[in-house]
Amino acid sequence: MMDCQNQKNNLANCNCSYNPCSRKGICCECIAYHRKNGELPACFFTSNAEKTYDRSIANFIKSRNAK
Ligand code: SF4
Structure with a gap:
């Protein structure tokens, strides 16, 4: 696992x-x-x-179409 200089900032936007x-x-x-x-x-x-x-990409498409 590499060190990431941006990990803390990235975590602020991670869902x-x-x-x-x-x-x-x-x-x-x-x-x-x-x-x-x-x-x-x-x-x-x-x-x-x-x-x-x-x-999965299938779940991504399904979730975006189910509004
Ligand atoms: S989406 Fe979540 S579970 Fe998947 S690799 Fe990224 S941090 Fe890990």
Whole structure:
């Protein structure tokens, strides 16, 4: 895990509620992890959709269309 100079500032804008994650606030690692899995990071999701921890693109589209 690399040191991130911006981690504290990033955390101020991070909506991810999955607290055990070691990538919180280290956005480059967060994005790379989810991209590798064909997913999107928490900050793309609405608050309710984020809490499902389903970071799939299908869930992103579903949550954005369910208004
Ligand atoms: S979106 Fe995923 S990788 Fe990023 S902090 Fe949350 S659980 Fe971790």
